[in-house]
Each structure stands twice: as C-alpha cells, then as structure tokens.
Amino acid sequence: MNHQPPGESPATRAVTAGRRYQGNSLNVPLWSTSTWQAEGLDDMRKRATGMRPGEFYSRYANPTVRAFEEAVADLEGAEDALAFASGMGAVASTVLALCSAGDHIVIQRQIYAGTLAFVQGACGRFGIEHTVVDGTEPGAFAAAVRPGRTMLVIAESPSNPRLDLVDLADLGAVRGPFKVVDSTFATPIGQHPLEFGIDLVLHSATKGIAGHNDATLGVVAGERELLEAIWSYAVLHGASPSPHDALNGLRGIRTLAVRQRHQSDAALRLAGALLACAALGRE
Numbered sequence: 001m002n003h004q005p006p007g008e009s010p011a012t013r014a015v016t017a018g019r020r021y022q023g024n025s026l027n028v029p030l031w032s033t034s035t036w037q038a039e040g041l042d043d044m045r046k047r048a049t050g051m052r053p054g055e056f057y058s059r060y061a062n063p064t065v066r067a068f069e070e071a072v073a074d075l076e077g078a079e080d081a082l083a084f085a086s087g088m089g090a091v092a093s094t095v096l097a098l099c100s101a102g103d104h105i106v107i108q109r110q111i112y113a114g115t116l117a118f119v120q121g122a123c124g125r126f127g128i129e130h131t132v133v134d135g136t137e138p139g140a141f142a143a144a145v146r147p148g149r150t151m152l153v154i155a156e157s158p159s160n161p162r163l164d165l166v167d168l169a170d171l172g173a174v175r176g177p178f179k180v181v182d183s184t185f186a187t188p189i190g191q192h193p194l195e196f197g198i199d200l201v202l203h204s205a206t207k208g209i210a211g212h213n214d215a216t217l218g219v220v221a222g223e224r225e226l227l228e229a230i231w232s233y234a235v236l237h238g239a240s241p242s243p244h245d246a247l248n249g250l251r252g253i254r255t256l257a258v259r260q261r262h263q264s265d266a267a268l269r270l271a272g273a274l275l276a277c278a279a280l281g282r283e
Contacts, residue, residue: 018071087204
C-alpha cells in the first residue's frame with residue numbers, strides 16, 4: 001500500500017495526487033482519444049497483449065483515466081485503483097471477475113439496491129449463490145461464510161440510503177473470501193477500509209468523489225495483483241470510463257476535503273436542530 005508522507009493531510013493529498021501525466025501543466029490534460037499510433041506490428045502486438053497498456057486503446061487504459069485512478073489509490077492508501085463507467089460497472093465487473101458458477105457471496109441487507117439486485121438477479125442466473133445478512137450485527141458476515149465456496153463478502157458502510165454502519169474491523173477479520181466494502185458515502189477522506197484488512201474498497205465516484213453532478217464513474221482500489229485480475233475481465237466487460245468524466249472526477253477530488261467538511265458541519269447543525277425540535281415536542 002501507499003503511505004502518506006508524515007504530516008501530510010488527506011486534504012493535501014487530494015490536491016497533489018494523480019499528477020504523474022500532466023508534465024509542466026497545472027492540470028491533468030484530457031486525452032480524448034480512442035486509439036494510439038503504434039511503431040509497427042511488433043509494438044502493436046506487445047501493447048495488445050500487455051497488462052493495462054498505456055497508449056493502445058482507451059478501453060484498456062487512458063492517461064486521463066489513469067490519473068484519476070492513481071489519485072483515488074493515493075487517497076485510499078492502496079497500491080492501485082481501477083475506474084469504470086459507473087459504480088454499478090465497478091460492482092458487476094468485480095463480482096464477475098472473481099466469482100464463477102457454484103461460488104457463494106455473502107452480502108449485507110443494508111446495501112445499495114442496485115448491488116443487491118445484481119447479486120440476487122444476474123448472479124443467480126449465472127449459478128452464483130448468495131446469503132443476505134444483517135451487516136450491523138457483529139459476526140454476521142463470518143457466520144454466513146461457506147468455507148471453500150464463499151468467494152466474496154460485500155458490505156457497504158455507511159450504507160445507501162439509511163447510513164447503517166458496519167464494524168470494519170469485524171469484517172476485516174473474516175478469513176477466506178475476498179472482502180469488498182462500498183465506501184461511497186464516506187469517500188476516501190472519511191475512512192480507509194483497507195486499513196482494517198479489507199481487500200477492495202469500491203466507490204460510486206459519481207457521488208461524493210466527483211461531487212458536481214457532471215460525471216458518472218465507479219472505482220475500486222486495493223492490491224495491484226488483485227486489480228489486474230479484475231482488469232483482465234473488465235476489459236472484456238466493457239464498462240470503461242470516459243476520460244471526460246475522469247477529468248471531472250479529478251476536479252472533484254481537488255475539492256473533496258473542503259466539500260466534505262462543509263457537508264459534515266451542515267449535517268451536524270441540521271441534526272442538532274431536529275433534536276431540539278423533538279425535545280420541544282415532548283415538553
């Protein structure tokens with residue numbers, strides 16, 4: 001995993017991360033291209049068969065998208081990250097990359113409805129079984145694991161939309177399957193699931209990370225070797241992100257710490273006002 005330099009705050013990392021491709025420019029450039037020119041057949045063959053080749057075909061990789069991925073990885077303290085055209089693109093590609101017919105998934109009840117629908121619907125048709133648990137109950141994930149068959153444990157904390165919380169340390173202690181946490185609501189500024197023994201942290205970056213309602217993105221971060229396995233399937237699945245959306249996602253990252261601080265302060269004031277109203281109603 002990456003480690004932030006001593007004394008460098010997450011807000012600073014949000015401003016400085018993901019700038020490897022910008023050269024002397026003050027902003028990451030937009031690589032609005034689908035294909036790159038090769039030096040010849042051998043060069044083209046090498047790129048076509050390589051892992052996430054940098055200048056080949058934008059479904060495989062794109063410099064603007066890579067800048068976004070590296071910024072997320074930096075904020076999460078992860079080795080790398082992989083972006084998608086949406087949060088559900090990230091969910092579907094991750095699940096189908098790691099699970100096959102006969103495998104089993106443990107998923108919490110308090111989770112984004114689209115994720116649950118995908119596991120209950122499409123995965124069931126592909127012969128992937130699942131068990132739904134109460135994610136707020138200690139030990140529930142571990143108790144539902146089927147040794148040798150459970151490939152994934154999927155959680156979301158805070159959950160969408162009711163903001164239920166999962167004990168990440170309890171989840172990280174589960175042995176055997178890969179553990180995935182959807183951290184969309186918290187963002188990388190709010191929590192770092194990987195520090196608790198989670199294998200993959202996932203975001204619908206459309207929401208808090210991008211933050212301006214003008215980008216549709218998903219991203220998953222974790223160990224590079226695991227992400228390469230997911231990429232090998234994802235490049236065939238085709239839920240590839242647009243470099244335009246990735247650039248807007250990077251812009252959102254630059255202001256993420258400031259926006260989250262204001263949102264949290266406003267939420268706390270609103271909660272205090274509602275508690276005060278409830279107290280008046282009881283008098």
